Amino acid sequence: MNAPQRFVLRAHYVEQGRLAMLSHLEVARTLERTIRRAGLPFAVSQGFSPHMKIAFGAALPVGVGSTCETFDVQLTRYVPADEALCALQRASVPDLMVTSCAYLDPGAKAASVAFPLSTYEVRLSHAVPRLTAPAQVKVVRKRKERVLEVADFLVGDVRPVDRRGDGGHEVWRFTLRAREQGSLRPDVLLAAMLDQACADGEGAAGELQVVSTTRVAQAAAE
Known part of the structure; x- marks a missing residue:
């Protein structure tokens, strides 16, 4: 039996202005809400504490902004990257704005280790x-x-x-x-x-x- 196909969408976003003062955990929670508001079909983990299958890049210290942050989110079905980008941008605020989206190739490194x-x-x-x-x-x-x-x-x-x-x-x-x-x-x-x-x-x-x-x-x- 073939394994189900995985759709992992990588998004890049900015973190700037007053939102650079958020902690990494606060940013993660905000982006999870953004994905929910965007209506993307995100995958959920199994077990007693199910959560969105999402991974973030290296954390920024509080007060440090960025023009190139990254998160990977696993979807349950394919959504064209340009459609996902438009949905995320409509759900984002300017200082925590998603700027691009693309699907990862199988075997690609996760956001947490891809960019040392x-x-x-x-x-x-x-x-x-x-x-x-x-x-x-x-x-x-x-x-x-x-x-x-x-x-x-x-x-x-x-x-x-x-x-x-x-x-x-x-x-x-x-x-x-x-x-x-x-x-x-x-x-x-x-x-x-x-x-x-x-x-x-x-x-x-x-x-x-x-x-x-x-x-x-x-x-x-x-």
Whole structure:
């Protein structure tokens, strides 16, 4: 007997404005309601606690926006991707808007592991001539302190996006790799880089601040 065909729809969406302040769980619940309002025939798990068969990409820290978030939802029947997109967009709000849809090929990686590389763009309160990543950062998780080697996560250099005639830059970009043993949060790295910039004389402590941080690209491992 042949296995039933699976229809897994991958959707990309933005998370911006005030909705960037939502937690990952709040975003997940909101998108589940969006799918319900869109009228898509979503599949439901079996067991004592049935739930929508949906998977999300890597979680964003609260306060970090994105132009390239992802979720996969399994449907019980085929719905043309363009029709699904229109239905989702009608049910979405502008700051959590679905931007594209496509069906996954059999064997494709789930959204949670498909894109280990994340590129972030950060806007600072004022321009600085350089922004340098430290060799190590300390993180505290579940009351335990760990020291992370930045080189294990940072891909390439921290680089400026806009260039000014005076040599200063207020928008910077960097790429982080998620690893099986863990990840380095962009806000943690940014805090360490701002501390380093102040120590280098690029601004007084507390004067140089992050205005916004946005995930602008996700990619598979090279």
